Amino acid sequence: MSAPSILPSSAEWSMLSLAERDPFSIYDELRKRGKIVWDPGMNCWLVLSYELCKAIESDEGTYRILPVDAPPVTFEIKGDIADAPVFVSSLVEDEHARMRRFYLKFLGAALMPQYRVEHVVPVIDHMIGLFAGRGSADLASQLAHELPNRVMGSLFGLPWKDEALMADISRWHKDIIASLGMKYADEELNRKGQLASAELNKLYKPLVVERKERRGSDFISQIWSRAQEEYGEVGVDHILGIVRELEIGAADTTSNAIANAIYLFLSDPSLHEAVMRDQEGVLNAFVEESLRLLGSVQWRFRKANRHVSLAGVEIKNDDTICLLHAAANRDPEHFACPHTVDLKRKPPTDHLAFNVGPRICLGMHLARLLIRETLKALITRLPNLRLDPGKEPPRFRAFSHRSYGPLHVVF
Ligand code: HEM
Numbered sequence: 001m002s003a004p005s006i007l008p009s010s011a012e013w014s015m016l017s018l019a020e021r022d023p024f025s026i027y028d029e030l031r032k033r034g035k036i037v038w039d040p041g042m043n044c045w046l047v048l049s050y051e052l053c054k055a056i057e058s059d060e061g062t063y064r065i066l067p068v069d070a071p072p073v074t075f076e077i078k079g080d081i082a083d084a085p086v087f088v089s090s091l092v093e094d095e096h097a098r099m100r101r102f103y104l105k106f107l108g109a110a111l112m113p114q115y116r117v118e119h120v121v122p123v124i125d126h127m128i129g130l131f132a133g134r135g136s137a138d139l140a141s142q143l144a145h146e147l148p149n150r151v152m153g154s155l156f157g158l159p160w161k162d163e164a165l166m167a168d169i170s171r172w173h174k175d176i177i178a179s180l181g182m183k184y185a186d187e188e189l190n191r192k193g194q195l196a197s198a199e200l201n202k203l204y205k206p207l208v209v210e211r212k213e214r215r216g217s218d219f220i221s222q223i224w225s226r227a228q229e230e231y232g233e234v235g236v237d238h239i240l241g242i243v244r245e246l247e248i249g250a251a252d253t254t255s256n257a258i259a260n261a262i263y264l265f266l267s268d269p270s271l272h273e274a275v276m277r278d279q280e281g282v283l284n285a286f287v288e289e290s291l292r293l294l295g296s297v298q299w300r301f302r303k304a305n306r307h308v309s310l311a312g313v314e315i316k317n318d319d320t321i322c323l324l325h326a327a328a329n330r331d332p333e334h335f336a337c338p339h340t341v342d343l344k345r346k347p348p349t350d351h352l353a354f355n356v357g358p359r360i361c362l363g364m365h366l367a368r369l370l371i372r373e374t375l376k377a378l379i380t381r382l383p384n385l386r387l388d389p390g391k392e393p394p395r396f397r398a399f400s401h402r403s404y405g406p407l408h409v410v411f
Pocket of ligand 1: 089
């Protein structure tokens with residue numbers, strides 16, 4: 001007799017019920033229903049197959065991004081106040097490809113060794129230094145959730161050691177992400193998102209104005225110089241929009257990924273040992289497996305531009321499609337032993353954590369660098385690091401953007 005299904009059989013079941021619960025066993029149950037499954041609560045198709053996610057994300061002619069038909073409030077909350085969209089994530093076709101080339105001038109892999117020394121390592125060292133002498137910490141709230149905002153702050157030339165400022169930025173991001181996560185459908189969340197966005201504009205605009213005339217080595221100065229080389233005349237609002245897209249793009253995506261990698265690292269002593277022994281090849285493979293197995297971003301949306309027939313399912317024009325990366329990254333048709341960490345997978349980067357195709361994440365080199373350097377610093381600075389068995393155990397929290405926490409450790 002087969003094991004009873006943990007997925008309620010009702011056709012009304014929705015992924016909305018997964019908030020705050022571990023989703024992976026449910027994704028496996030859903031997969032038994034098909035590669036594409038309708039979700040009445042989310043009002044969209046859930047795509048669970050690796051190959052289908054990849055095919056959809058690579059075909060922008062058939063499937064469009066949500067910002068194409070998003071209401072103006074979307075752009076306001078994300079921080080775009082220019083007269084034409086400046087977010088790379090809202091642009092399409094040639095303009096999108098051109099903007100991506102521009103972004104890569106300051107987010108390309110070649111710049112990472114410099115960012116590592118000037119921004120990433122100093123921020124990590126400072127943050128670990130705040131609790132290293134105490135013998136215990138919550139690595140989720142005291143480290144993972146602090147790092148990306150501070151590294152971006154360092155890159156932008158903000159006073160990133162200012163605790164009050166950093167707490168404000170985190171709070172504003174939370175409000176923006178909450179409204180984003182509900183596809184801007186909740187009015188109260190939108191109102192909070194708008195207020196948060198206005199605060200972030202108030203913070204960054206004076207910096208953007210100042211750096212127009214007085215360029216330094218910081219990110220905003222580089223964005224000014226590079227934008228003028230690439231686009232000619234650009235305004236303050238354009239540069240501000242780019243800054244805002246980068247700072248929100250880097251925020252909880254990377255915090256969550258760092259927390260998830262730390263959790264995985266601490267949850268299995270054999271992995272812990274393997275990573276400590278080889279902090280180059282094995283550590284890199286481990287980072288990719290943590291991204292594959294524990295999706296910081298669980299899904300992305302697209303819309304169909306026309307009627308399509310996919311894996312036996314009829315998808316109508318304008319239907320919303322949820323590309324469930326976190327499930328596709330454990331698709332047994334693509335990955336052998338999909339739920340297991342395999343440090344020898346080839347190629348290690350063959351997952352969808354950063355998406356694939358024309359919209360693959362522009363910040364992925366920086367994100368990988370942050371995860372890697374955090375683990376290296378923990379290994380070097382906190383000997384005998386382990387989860388604290390006497391404290392609340394970590395859970396895979398939240399919904400669309402997820403991370404393990406709390407991460408109470410002793411060392
Ligand atoms: C582990 C951390 C991160 C994860 C999991 C992640 C994930 C993603 C995903 C899935 C997309 C595709 C969105 C879509 O196609 O709908 C994306 C796009 C993007 N990401 Fe990230 N991201 C991370 C870190 C970062 C960082 C650090 C930055 C900036 C410094 C960044 C900037 C962007 C930008 C600008 C795009 C838009 C690309 C485009 O539309 O062409 N991300 N990211």
